[in-house]
Amino acid sequence: MVRAPAALACFRFRKRERTLVSVTLKPLFGDRTNGVAGSVVDAITIFATVVGTGLGMGAVQINGLQLHLVRDVRNPLHRGADRRGRPGLPADRERAVRHARPVPLSVLSVVLIISSFVTSADSATFVLGTISEGGDLDPHRRTKVIWGCCRSSAPSC
Numbered sequence: 001m002v003r004a005p006a007a008l009a010c011f012r013f014r015k016r017e018r019t020l021v022s023v024t025l026k027p028l029f030g031d032r033t034n035g036v037a038g039s040v041v042d043a044i045t046i047f048a049t050v051v052g053t054g055l056g057m058g059a060v061q062i063n064g065l066q067l068h069l070v071r072d073v074r075n076p077l078h079r080g081a082d083r084r085g086r087p088g089l090p091a092d093r094e095r096a097v098r099h100a101r102p103v104p105l106s107v108l109s110v111v112l113i114i115s116s117f118v119t120s121a122d123s124a125t126f127v128l129g130t131i132s133e134g135g136d137l138d139p140h141r142r143t144k145v146i147w148g149c150c151r152s153s154a155p156s157c
Contacts, residue, residue: 018135021045046131049124050151121148 007024011017017026022038022045029037128147129139 012135012137019130019137020135021131023135042131046128049127049131121151124151 004021004024008019008021011023011026012019017023020038020042022033022041025038025041026033032038033041125144125147126139128151129143130137132147133139133143
């Protein structure tokens with residue numbers, strides 16, 4: 001998925017074009033991307049951004065992070081070795097794990113969920129504002145607020 005952002009950056013900064021997915025299709029379709037076809041492509045991009053940045057992907061990412069954090073301490077395959085070469089946690093980590101107060105996973109989950117949703121919402125509203133304002137890299141705050149309200153009110157988002 002690195003190709004789309006790279007193409008957008010190339011067209012924006014090297015060719016001085018608007019930051020829209022429809023503009024990246026100009027070499028294939030020519031000036032037709034400036035008309036209705038380009039508007040359709042940009043509308044599909046907006047729809048895909050709204051649906052793709054919803055709660056479902058955030059929940060999957062948070063679940064994966066929780067599994068990684070828990071697995072790192074409890075799974076013997078992820079422990080390494082101590083100073084004498086014995087399997088297990090290294091001495092410093094072993095002491096830290098023994099003396100540390102564990103953070104309950106429910107608290108960790110809440111912190112991760114909040115940070116994930118805030119960053120996802122912020123970046124999604126920026127992208128949606130950029131696309132809906134014709135590729136402007138500095139969308140108006142009003143536009144971002146409207147997109148934020150739309151995303152938060154839609155049940156699938």
